Amino acid sequence: MVDPRCRTHVPGVILAGGLSRRMGQSKAATLLAGKPMLDHILARLLPQVSALAINSNAGLTHRDFPTIADAVEDHPGPLAGIARATQFARTVPDARHVLTVPVDTPFLPHNLAAALLGAQPGNDAVVLACSNGRMHPVIGLWPVMLAEQITHWLQNPQNRKLMVFLQTLNVVSVDFADVETAIGPVDPFFNVNTPDDLAQAEHYLKALQS
Numbered sequence: 001m002v003d004p005r006c007r008t009h010v011p012g013v014i015l016a017g018g019l020s021r022r023m024g025q026s027k028a029a030t031l032l033a034g035k036p037m038l039d040h041i042l043a044r045l046l047p048q049v050s051a052l053a054i055n056s057n058a059g060l061t062h063r064d065f066p067t068i069a070d071a072v073e074d075h076p077g078p079l080a081g082i083a084r085a086t087q088f089a090r091t092v093p094d095a096r097h098v099l100t101v102p103v104d105t106p107f108l109p110h111n112l113a114a115a116l117l118g119a120q121p122g123n124d125a126v127v128l129a130c131s132n133g134r135m136h137p138v139i140g141l142w143p144v145m146l147a148e149q150i151t152h153w154l155q156n157p158q159n160r161k162l163m164v165f166l167q168t169l170n171v172v173s174v175d176f177a178d179v180e181t182a183i184g185p186v187d188p189f190f191n192v193n194t195p196d197d198l199a200q201a202e203h204y205l206k207a208l209q210s
């Protein structure tokens with residue numbers, strides 16, 4: 001049985017390195033129930049990880065956590081953030097994997113890290129979260145030993161699609177159930193990309209709290 005609020009030995013990185021074009025403003029700074037979305041993710045993730053960093057390319061800084069920018073300059077996509085996450089994890093003693101989560105999924109499970117680790121990944125396996133039959137390629141455990149491989153892969157501008165890279169790896173997935181709320185089930189990886197999604201998330205948050 002997994003402790004629902006379990007701190008693990010895995011470091012985590014919040015991926016906030018995208019352009020937030022559909023939101024029209026930084027998703028990290030976008031207010032959800034009066035609080036920046038970054039704070040919602042921090043509140044969910046921090047109790048689960050051994051160390052934490054924020055991947056951002058917008059000059060974001062944080063009082064308590066290091067911020068790390070992509071090594072590649074032209075916003076090649078989330079794989080660049082995952083590359084930085086594996087590099088960050090190499091600075092954490094004994095880390096074999098790093099957990100990545102996007103800044104726009106405010107209902108992340110409290111047992112995300114523990115449940116992914118429950119798949120007992122070897123040093124070479126990627127463990128991705130799955131809900132409602134959909135795999136979430138930016139929510140998962142990445143082996144630290146992939147750092148060089150990802151960096152090398154990104155050097156070729158044709159090679160930037162995360163899904164294509166994943167096809168070259170040993171990938172395991174872990175299913176997560178919907179969260180039951182007063183208004184019905186909510187996907188724990190509900191993604192806030194647009195102002196409409198934000199309104200929906202406000203609605204879900206109220207239902208979760210009621």
Ligand SMILES: Nc1nc2c(ncn2[C@@H]2O[C@H](COP(=O)(O)OP(=O)(O)OP(=O)(O)O)[C@@H](O)[C@H]2O)c(=O)[nH]1
Nearest residue numbers: 015016017018019020021022075076077078081102
């Ligand atoms: N480091 C890094 N992360 C990225 C990049 N593009 C997207 N991401 C991250 O990947 C996750 C999924 O990104 P999307 O929602 O597809 O893209 P986005 O830039 O956030 O939003 P849109 O511009 O509206 O597509 C988010 O956590 C983003 O911050 C990038 O070029 N570099």
